Amino acid sequence: MKYKLIKVLSICLILSFLTGCWDQKLLKDTMFLSTVAYEKKKDKVISTIAIRSYTSKEGTLVNKTYHVAGDSPRDDRTKINQQVSGIVMSAKKRIVLFENQLAKEGVLELSDVLYRTSESPLTAKYVIVEGKPSTIVELQQVGEELIGEYLDGVVHTAEVNSLVPVETLQSLCTVLFDEGKGLALPYVKLNTENKTVDVIGTALFNEDKFSGITLNPEESKVLLLLGNQKGKYMIMSHKITIHDQQYVVSYDVSGAKAKMHLTPDAMYGAKVTIPLHVKVSINEFTKNEMSSPALTKKVQEEIEKILQKKAEKVVGKLQKANCDFLEIGREAAAYHPSIWKRLKWRQDYKNISINPKVQVEIIHRGIIN
Template identity: 30%
Template sequence: MNTLLTKKKWFLLGTLLMVIVLLTGCWDQRLIKESRLILAVGLDLEPNGKIIDTVVYPVVNKGSNAMSLVKSVVVSSTGVTTRDARINLDKKVSQMFDASKNRVFLIGEKLARKEIYSSLDVIYRDPRGSVNAMVAVVKGKAKKSLEIQPQDSTLMNIYYPELLQSTSAIGLFEIETVQSICTLMFDEGNDYLLPYLRINEQQQRAEVIGTAMFHKRKMTGTLTGKESTLLLLMNGVKQDYPRFTFKINDQKEMKERNYITVLVNDIERKMKIHITPDQKVRVKLALKMDVNVNELPVDHLDSAGKANELNKTLTREITALAKKTLAKTQKANCDELGVGKRIRSFHYGDWKKMNWEKDYRNISIEPEIKVTIVQHGIIN
């Protein structure tokens, strides 16, 4: 009996040793201590056509009181492609760069107006590519946007994502990532917007001044903040705190008393598309908005008559803004509303007869706006 147990033990031990020998380790491991983690990237286009790749990575310095201080280090390099520029960057630092943790891509306007897919191609081909990184366009050079030093944030990988998230919450745009725009760049009849930033070097801050309109793979125009918010609402998307400020009269000596600020509380949006036999497209875009009065220094708004007058004024102002915004999207050939995608989905026979690349600019889009004040604050 003991002999049998001994044989079983030796058999199990031998089997275990064979399994251990056959086991493999983590063959593709990358230790953090052996890499420089890229946390923000800026891409620009030089006059000679080369790409400027600017990256931000953290460095930990130990202070005299045993406290560690983390600071951002900015380094740039050029190359004929994005990958070539990154290879040249690796030659400038003591460790290889790892971009898998990157949180934001900032693209210079000159590069954005030429074409962005070629510069992002390296990310889509890399299994460790940071496809969840946010994307934004910078007026001027993206490199300058990574060299600023805002007082309330020493790390660019925290400053820019938080700036984009907070600005998205007030209704200027939807957050887009490297992954989400990949589909849109190749989607027929559906375009997209990206945040549009301006750098204030004196204040050492970035400011979101609106959105950059894109058609397929390149930037074709810009919208102001107010236009961006309204276009998002016309697309049926309401963020947490979309607000508008409009001038309602010129009669008050104090300028502040000539304006009203409203917060959009709820929306109802409907789009109807009519196509004639000769492929003329007419779009009716109905948008109902329930708003709260956030600021109205001139009046307590304590009667239904005053509220109705303001409803008419706001409807008129927002309708005019809607027409102006839609005209700009058509001029830029940016089908952010996805009219072409709807035609392709529900009127495919007509879609096949159209050349949407040219036809979108000439379609008729008629906004029908109705604004209703549902709350006027806590003042009775």
């Protein structure tokens, strides 16, 4: 009897220390935000928000779009909560759109509320929009997809096909606070004719500010090759000239490996050489046959020339934008501390010498060859 009494008292004592559900948020009182677009008008931040809800008859998901103007994203959220019949949560937010002009003022300040809120989804994607991003959210849905799911699918497809770098809310923070790294985000615009969104390239950043310099899709692919960030697929196509005749050659990038050699330099502060070895599989060649080793070598040389020219152009744009996407600064800090300490990286990066060296190898010429 005494043992049972002690056991009961012990259980009661333990239960008194349990907090219970003191911080519950019921789903029936919650409205989930799927997409938000930020733009600026005078001194106000304009938020266009897509909130998912269910129709009363069929129980299907629909979007409701809200527009608010406030002093900050948190102020906008407070005003949204005054307009809806529930508590707005961002746990299912997938895409954050920024107007290109607003992004030039910096994205970190607008992101502060996301990093301080525990419900913020760390896998959300940032996208820069040419023009007003509110016009994209106002589409509400494209085909059978709601705008949040549609935009998430567009960005994911672009990442898989090596059109844009993979960047999330979580990884973006580590890039912005590291002096030896540079940020690049997907760049899109509204296709007014088809009422869809086109991925038109990559936006380059100087710290957290959009530099105004962009890469087109072909240049974006070369950027990812130089940074060893190729996605699952990468298909490229060029016009080449052989014996004064033009042909179209298309190929899959089967594999690529870029290395980095960094040395001190009296004139530029540092000299960087980036050997890039690209293995390709030909999947289209309008000359039809490609059985001759001499012809194969000529096609290989032509592709090499084109990629070399594009790589040099990409590096030039990176330095003009002061965007160290290739993480040369991290390489210097880790393996060449004397160079890192001598240079003020933010100021000196755009003046160092960066020389890509592209080498192409055709490993497959198609099933008929």
